[in-house]
Amino acid sequence: MDNDGFIIKIRKMKKIYSIGRISVPALKGIDLDIKSGELIAVMGPSGSGKSTLMNIIGVLDTPTSGSYFLDGVDVGKVKDNELAVIRNKKIGFVFQTFNLLSRVNLFGNVELPLIYSRERLRDKKQKILEAIDSVGLTDWIRHKPNELSGGEKQRVAIARALVNQPSIILADEPTGNLDSRTGEEIMGIFQRLNREGKTIVVVTHEMAIARHTRRIIFLKDGRISGQEMVGNQLSAEEILEKMPKLDDVI
Amino acid sequence: MRRLTENIKIAFRSLFLNKTRSFLTMLGIIIGVGAVVAMLSIGTGAQDSVISSVQDIGSNLIIITPGNPEEGDQVMGPQMMFAGDTAELDEEDVRAIERDAELITEVSPVVFGSAVVSYLNRNTQPQVFGSNEKGMQLYNVELEKGKFYSKGDVSSSANITVIGQTVVKKLFNNIEPVGKIIKINGQNFRVIGTLKSRGTDSFGNDQDNIITIPVTTVQTKLYGSSSYDMILTQSISEESIDEATEEIKDILRRSRDIRIGEKNDFSVRSQTQILDIISTITNIFTVVIAGIASISLLVGGIGIMNIMLVSVTERTREIGIRKAIGATNRDILIQFLVESIVLSITGGIFGILFAVLISVIINNFTVLETSISTFPILIALSFSTVVGLFFGIYPAMRAARLNPIDALRYE
Ligand SMILES: Nc1ncnc2c1ncn2[C@@H]1O[C@H](COP(=O)(O)OP(=O)(O)OP(=O)(O)O)[C@@H](O)[C@H]1O
Ligand SMILES: [Mg+2]
Numbered sequence: 144m145d146n147d148g149f150i151i152k153i154r155k156m157k158k159i160y161s162i163g164r165i166s167v168p169a170l171k172g173i174d175l176d177i178k179s180g181e182l183i184a185v186m187g188p189s190g191s192g193k194s195t196l197m198n199i200i201g202v203l204d205t206p207t208s209g210s211y212f213l214d215g216v217d218v219g220k221v222k223d224n225e226l227a228v229i230r231n232k233k234i235g236f237v238f239q240t241f242n243l244l245s246r247v248n249l250f251g252n253v254e255l256p257l258i259y260s261r262e263r264l265r266d267k268k269q270k271i272l273e274a275i276d277s278v279g280l281t282d283w284i285r286h287k288p289n290e291l292s293g294g295e296k297q298r299v300a301i302a303r304a305l306v307n308q309p310s311i312i313l314a315d316e317p318t319g320n321l322d323s324r325t326g327e328e329i330m331g332i333f334q335r336l337n338r339e340g341k342t343i344v345v346v347t348h349e350m351a352i353a354r355h356t357r358r359i360i361f362l363k364d365g366r367i368s369g370q371e372m373v374g375n376q377l378s379a380e381e382i383l384e385k386m387p388k389l390d391d392v393i
Numbered sequence: 394m395r396r397l398t399e400n401i402k403i404a405f406r407s408l409f410l411n412k413t414r415s416f417l418t419m420l421g422i423i424i425g426v427g428a429v430v431a432m433l434s435i436g437t438g439a440q441d442s443v444i445s446s447v448q449d450i451g452s453n454l455i456i457i458t459p460g461n462p463e464e465g466d467q468v469m470g471p472q473m474m475f476a477g478d479t480a481e482l483d484e485e486d487v488r489a490i491e492r493d494a495e496l497i498t499e500v501s502p503v504v505f506g507s508a509v510v511s512y513l514n515r516n517t518q519p520q521v522f523g524s525n526e527k528g529m530q531l532y533n534v535e536l537e538k539g540k541f542y543s544k545g546d547v548s549s550s551a552n553i554t555v556i557g558q559t560v561v562k563k564l565f566n567n568i569e570p571v572g573k574i575i576k577i578n579g580q581n582f583r584v585i586g587t588l589k590s591r592g593t594d595s596f597g598n599d600q601d602n603i604i605t606i607p608v609t610t611v612q613t614k615l616y617g618s619s620s621y622d623m624i625l626t627q628s629i630s631e632e633s634i635d636e637a638t639e640e641i642k643d644i645l646r647r648s649r650d651i652r653i654g655e656k657n658d659f660s661v662r663s664q665t666q667i668l669d670i671i672s673t674i675t676n677i678f679t680v681v682i683a684g685i686a687s688i689s690l691l692v693g694g695i696g697i698m699n700i701m702l703v704s705v706t707e708r709t710r711e712i713g714i715r716k717a718i719g720a721t722n723r724d725i726l727i728q729f730l731v732e733s734i735v736l737s738i739t740g741g742i743f744g745i746l747f748a749v750l751i752s753v754i755i756n757n758f759t760v761l762e763t764s765i766s767t768f769p770i771l772i773a774l775s776f777s778t779v780v781g782l783f784f785g786i787y788p789a790m791r792a793a794r795l796n797p798i799d800a801l802r803y804e
Contacts, residue, residue, distance in 0.1 A: 203717055204798045224721050231719020242714045242801065246406065258399050259719040303718070 150342050151177035156209030158195050169195040171365035182337040184353035185346045187362030193346045194315055201236050201313045202226045231259050235304025239316035241296040243288040249299055250284050256307040274306040294325030311342045318352055330355045331379030404732035418700040419740030421693025426744025426773040429686040431751040438763040440675045447667055454664045457624040461657050480658035481620035489648035496629055496637035501528040502621040504611045512564040512575045519560050520603045523611030531625040539571040539586025542607050550609040555586040558601040634663045694784035701733050701788035712792055713800025726793035733785025741777030745770055
């Protein structure tokens, strides 16, 4: 299957939730192509279907109709078990609410995708340590999530998303629960990962966050209402440099 | 394999996280397994000692008793072996066996009883065992000192006796008993020997509290009867024991004029048959225990299922996270299955420890002897595994079937 350099190809995708006898159309026909190595933001009002779209892209959920090709594979034809393998190998998911295992320490949380990896891994420990190091949390390795701040938790979640070296990272409002400085730090990590070649999709409410990406998709009422190529992309690194540190203010 | 150890780790972690809850959940299994292993250990202990005391009696032994409970109603237990009271055994029967039986070696009539025995101002009341000169040999009792009574002593109804160790202790206390004259039910008897100690039997009876006297003396001078309580004999070899039993039956039917079609009015049993009866009894015991076991394991299993369902609900979000990260339905199924098996096996192990404790206590503080063998332990462990598997499968399937998105949304 030729995928023309598009890692994600979505056609006429609909998603209808049914609660009892009521059916809620969350997506009403989405066409979307994402190139390998892109950094994209998805924006839109609450209830417009952003999370629904992300869950389907992340094969956590299946569309009601339409087609979805991921890396040339027709996901609609893949069995449950293989979907789990795709989630494990190709996709790293970062949630607004972190979704870490509270009973397990940082190392254990980051290790999780490798536990479910079907491949024999020799340098497993090395990989975990590298992922933790890349988000700057090496000193916290034996701590449990409830001993960490929100920003640190989100960095653990990113390390977990990275550890199995997926080609796509999906982040659903990763900065929604964080202050602007911490949010900036998270976007800095995404920009760096993007430079290293990862395809990244970020859902956000804030234009300031979206402007860190190269392309913004606007969703409204279950449809794509437009898109914008970001002219002067913001660099998290530069902003962080200019931002006054809390210590300086006080 | 690595994932299995991971699952076992997860299982133990959640077990420790809710220590009280885990313990209460395991209680059913602990009690079930504990009770069964403890009871089986008491059972095998009792069985072992009953069997060994039956074997102590003497090898190739054949016991003839009057009456025949077997052909009337079923034999229910060892106490019935001496039941039945119609026809008596007497000298005629002994003579017929001695004359005609070819597959046996020795024959001795036996009369049981008890008597008051005294020496100087001390007295005691031992069991009386009346037999001929072969009796002790048939009964596997050995002499410690002195000698045994002879054929001549038996035919002359001599007032002589050979006494057991308990009687020695009670009457003589450091004095040499052999050669002394003691009184048995008021009559003078000479002690001509003493018996080696045999300890207690499986029912806690002192086997040394016994005196043995020529059977003729017991009949004529102590009890004044002409019948025997039983006749002991011995087959020439272990292989011929069943044949010998049949031979004796034939001889006795002939000598007692029992017509074809009529029932025997006596019973002939070999040691093997007695052991068979014992094993029938212990089998019934085993079935009863198995019943108790399955009920308590069932109750314990339901407890485990209940707690696993709670655990699945509590950890819905965790399941969602694991699935979002690449766990398959099977991974989740195995995780929860391992957890319920770990729960029930841990319960099983505690149960076994509990049983060992009980059995040690029983061993030290009662006359019962217990013996814990590996077999009931293996059975208990495999049953608790099966319980964990069986009652864990439904909650684990519920967990495995959860949709990742719904699970992640769960508050
Ligand atoms: N599991 C579900 N069952 C029923 N309806 C749902 C479900 N998930 C989402 N919806 C509905 O689908 C629509 C789109 O929801 P979605 O969560 O995708 O919105 P969103 O753009 O992510 O909003 P927000 O910015 O608030 O996160 C909403 O109307 C929502 O009520
Ligand atoms: Mg959302």
